[in-house]
Structures are given as C-alpha cells and as structure tokens.
Amino acid sequence: MGEFDAIRPYDDAEVPAVLARLLSDPAFLDILTHYRFPRAASLFGWLLKPLIARKLRQQFAGVSCVSTLQDKVEYYVDRTIDKATDGVTYTGVEQLKSGTPYLFFANHRDIVMDPAFVNYAVYHAGLPTPRIAIGDNLLQKPFVSDMMRLNKSFIVHRSLTGRREKLAAYQQLSAYINHSIREDGASIWIAQAEGRAKDGDDRTESAILKMFHMSRKDEPFGAVIQSLNLIPVTISYEYDPCDLAKARELYIRATTGSYTKAPGEDDKSIALGITGYKGRVHIHFAPPVTTYHDDTKQLAQAIDQQILAGYRLFPVHYLAYAMWADKDDSLQVPSAEQVFPRDELDKAKAQWQSRLDACPAEQRPYLVLQYATPVRNQYQVKRQSDVLG
Template sequence: MMGEFDTIRPYNDSEVPAVLARLFSDKAFLDILTHFRFPRFAGALGWLLKPMIARKLRREFAGVTTVATLQDKVEYYVDHTIDRATDGVTYTGVEQLKSGTAYLFLANHRDIVMDPAFVNYAVYHAGLPTPRIAIGDNLLQKPFVSDLMRLNKSFIVHRSITGRKEKMAAFNLLSAYINHSIRNDCQSIWIAQAEGRAKDGDDRTESAILKMFHVSRKEEPFAEVIQSLNLTPVSISYEYDPCDTAKARELYIRATTGTYSKAPGEDDVSIALGITGYKGRVHINFAPPITERFEDTKLLAVEMDRQILGGYRLFPVHYLAYAQWSDADPQLQVPTAAEVFPADELAKAKTEWERRLNECPAEHRPFLVVQYATPVRNQYRVKAGIPL
C-alpha cells in the first residue's frame, strides 16, 4: 500500500539494504567517490578503482540494516570532516532538549549540507535522536543524491513545481508530514528559516514557512498549532564561509546585471566546497522552544528573527568586516574588534581576513564584506530593540 507521505519521506529501516545495494552499483556515485579519494588517478585508472571502491563499501556496510546503524557508521566520517575543516565546534542550549520530545528546529541557512549536519552533530552527541531534514528537490538532480539524503533522514520539499494547484497540494503535504512527524512519530524536524541560503549574511525568517506549518491544520488556531510543534530557533555561526567568494561573485553579478543563472553542476561544487572547505570555528545555539502565543505569522517571524540573530556567535572577522562596511548603521553602539577579543585571537583573524580580501576580485569585495558585516548590524539592532 502506498503511504500518504511516500513521495517525500525518508527511507525506513526495511528499505536500507536495497538502497545501499543500489548506491554501491551507481556509476555516478562511484565516480564521485573515486575522484574524492584518488583525485590524481581517477581519470586514467577509474576503471580499476571503481570496482575496488564498490567492494570496499559493500564490505564496510555489510551489517548495516537500519538508519540508526548507518548514522553511527557515517558519524565517524562526519567527525573526521569536522576535525579537518574546522577549528572546533561548540554548542549552547542543547542541554535543555529532552529525550522523548520532538522539536521543530528552525535555523538560519548558510550552507546546503553542513547546516543540518552540524545540528545533527550537536543532537547526536547529546545522546538524542537526530532530526529529519528538509531538503529542496532542486538539489536532488541525480538519483544517488536523493538516495543518500533520504537514507540520512532527509525528506523532500518540492520547490520545482510550477502550477498553482500543484504548489498548494505540495505545501499541504509538507505541512501534514511535519505535523505527523512531530506529533505521531515523535521525530524532530530540521528546516531552514527561508528558501535558499542567506548569501548576503542577512538571516530572516520567511513568514510563508511559518504559514506552511499551520496549513494542514487550518481549522485549529495558529497559536495552538505552533505551540504543539515545539518550534525551536537555532543559530548556526561559521567563523569563515568556504563559499564566501563564490557568493560575493553571485551577489556582484546580480547587482550589476539584475539576474544570475547557475551553471550546470554549480550546486554540486557548492556542496563539495561547503563540506570540505575551511570554516574556522563553528557555533550552534539552540534557543528555548517558543511557548508564547503568536496569533499570526508576521509577529512570530519577528520573534524567530530576534532569537536566531540574538543567538548568533560573532567572531573577530565579523567586527573587522563591520568596521570597513560602507553601510554600517551610525546609530548602533558597536564596539571595535579590539575591544571584544584578545590581541592574539584578533591578529590571527586579521591575517585570515586580509588573505580572503586579497583573493577576492576588487569589484566583488564589497559583497564579501557585507556577508560578514550584516550579522553584526542585525545582532546589535536586536539587542537595542530596533526593528530590523
């Protein structure tokens, strides 16, 4: 029997062995792994390396028959990636999350794969079940990517639908699935506060997303639906964004031509760079779940912004960028980086920031600065009670 959510839900334990078998014989998947593991030999010796990698994977994952054991296996690689690509991950507020309670984590969005991966990491290391992850179908162009994501508790948000009726149906199904996951399955959900990454560093909650949580339970008051979902604001802060110069380029092209069209495979490059590129320090803050009554999406969005921007960790680079930002807000009392951070930490940040600025073409630089400066403006506005 087809279940109501079969077109979007993550895979169940019973599906794991068949999906793994399919993955390990997928040519495109093995290609990517070969290039990742043996970049120098993948071209000439791919024919020899691919079957070898497939055999190794089958051996390594032979005993994996559930999503939980798969996540335990993958955790080793995630920890390894985090060790290599960051100067450490810290988190606050995770201790207030209770076992046996499902949460709706609404987070700012900077990186396609690593945002939910870091939330997973925090929740996993706190000994709690990892959330199900919302992922746009625009990122699932290849069957193996869809398989990989759905094995790792991802569910699909249909963004590429065009018809109005079809859009509403997809919106409704997504709403019903999120409510079902939290209230019936007792499984947490991670979803970004807006569609697409905040490429200019301006994290804002889209009221359409908050409206979507309610749409499948329209007959109930909005405030009660939100209270039943344990809506939890999450702030994800990267000291450095591996995709910052690519984002600066896109922002520059948009500002000068009015549009930007992605090259084929551009998302794949962003994903790879986002995973493996240097991030400096990373901090994840979990605010307490929203318990106050909000009668509409606009008021709730303001509160989500207040929590997410207030919980964002500002690093020295953010203050350095703010000091050279032409759009800095003169009415805000923002201290200099030297007033906030010790000299050695600041010196290290100055070196790295200079390097990034120098690597960025001069005309793109203002768009690099804006990515790091905006979170400072937003947080100090929130602290001062000034509307964003």
C-alpha cells in the same frame, strides 16, 4: 502507496536494498573516487572504483536500519568536521529532553552542513537526529536522492511551477511535518528561508510559518505552533567556504538584475561547503517558542530576534563591519581590538586579508556585506532589548 511515500525518508526495511543500489551506482562511486583520490582518479578510476565499492560493501555489510547506518556514517562526519573546522561548540542543547520531538527552525547558510552540524550536536547529546527538509532542486541525480533519504531527509518540492501543484505540495509537506512530530515522535530540521542567506542577513520567511498551519487550518495558528515545540537554531560559521562564490553572485545580480547558475554549480557549492575551511563553528539552540502568536508576522519577528541574538560573532565579523560602507554608527559596535585578544585578532586579520585579496575589487563590497550584516543585526537586537528592558 502511503500518503507520504513520495517525500518521506527511507524506513528501516528499505535500507539494505537502497544501500546495495547506492554502492553499485557508477556516478556515486565516481564522485567518491575523485574525492578520495583527486589526482589519481582521472587515470586510474577504472581500477579505484571497484576497490572503493568493495571496501564500502564490507564496511556497511549487515547494516539493516537507519540508526546503525548513521552510527557508521558518524565516523566520516566527525573526520570531515575535524579536517574542515577549528572545532565545533554548541549551547542550549542541554535543554532538549529525551522523548520530546522538536521542530528545529534554523538560519540557512550552507546546503548540506547546516543540518549536518545540528545533527552533530543532537547526536552527541545522545538524542535521535531530526528528519531533514531538503529541496528537490538538489536531488537531480538518483544517487543524491538515495543518499539523502537514507539519512532521514524528506523532500520539499520547490521546482513545481503550477499554482495548484505548489499548493498541494505545501499541504502535503505541512501534513508530513505535523505527522512526524505529533504521531511519529520524530524531530524535524527545516531552514527559516528557502534559499541560503547569501548576504548574511538571516530572516524568517512568513510563508514557511504559514505552511506549518496549512494542514490544521481548523485550529488557531498560535495553538498549532505551540504544539510543534519550535526551537529557533542559529548556526554560526567563522568563515564561509562559499563566500567568494556568493560575493560574485551578489555582484552579478546587482549589476545585471539576474543570475543564472552554470551546469553543476550546485554540485560544486555542496562539495566546497562540505570540505572547505570554516574556522570555528557554533550552534545555538534557543528555548522552545511557548508564547502564543496570533499570526506569522508576530512569530517571524520573535524567531528572528532569537536567531540573530544567538549568532556567535567572531573577529572577522567585527573586521568586516569596521570597513562596511553601510555600518550604523548609532549602534555603538566596539572595535575588534576591544573584544578579542591580540593573538586571536592577528590570526583573523591575516585570514581576512587573504580572502579580500582573492576577491575581485568590484565584488569585495559583497564579501564585506556577508560578514558585517550579522554584527549589525545582533547589535540592533541588543539595542531593542535594552530599550524594552
């Protein structure tokens, strides 16, 4: 057994056997049937499932490597993006060099779509897609694990409780990320924090930066980071399909002190995040971090500045900020009317009002918070830049 076999993505030689297993998995076929035929699945699932399995086997016949599989899957990704967004744009992708592996270090709002949108930008730039870090808490079902590891995902063990086990898992993760970039020449995508930023406040967890260094402790921290070609990435959604669920969770946490997920809640979040309406989406790739940083605190601050400055603010963000009880008037944030044309703003006002109407009154401050926080963060970065510049 290889050093990283327990966490690494599947390699080319494993693809045919894993595909065959996946396309015979009743749970996987059941989910596909309900997604493709939501009304007929309950009554006619027994008939539809074998038909879907047969069609998929025909479509994926002859697929014997990961890159060919991704070429096939790209059609479905593009179709999902077309249905669930008003378009995807990206900036900074032109600086990525063929043959250079990167550590894509991104803000985290959606479990599946964050890395999918980075993949989308990189794939359409004609570059190899990165390997994706995914928490084992999302891999409860065998078919989910198979599906993600076929698509270049590697496992981050988050459910471990023992201190020694956690330390060993982080050591292995650190070694794998460094090996992937320095030995395999394969890029990595990982989120800047373990959980999604449900309050809209994108901040880098220093523990993740510390993890990158764990397997190379005999080298200076700054030199290790420089060797990984770390690129801060900002993913901006005009609308978050899970915003009402996040507002509810934030409200319950604030009023009771804790929140317990219901059975199947992660599955629902994943499905809604993929299929729900997002409006416009923008992905920004900042320049690689080349400055030498002595410690994680310094580096986290530098990354946060890049990620927050790279956020694409849409009309809804300014509308939410204007009604936010905690807005900072000293930041001199312009009104939405000063920034956006009338027709764009009218559409955004209608969409924003429908979201407010769908949110229980006591939870609305937490809905506003999600959309207003990126505005505050970006204008704080701008003010800091103006002071320094």
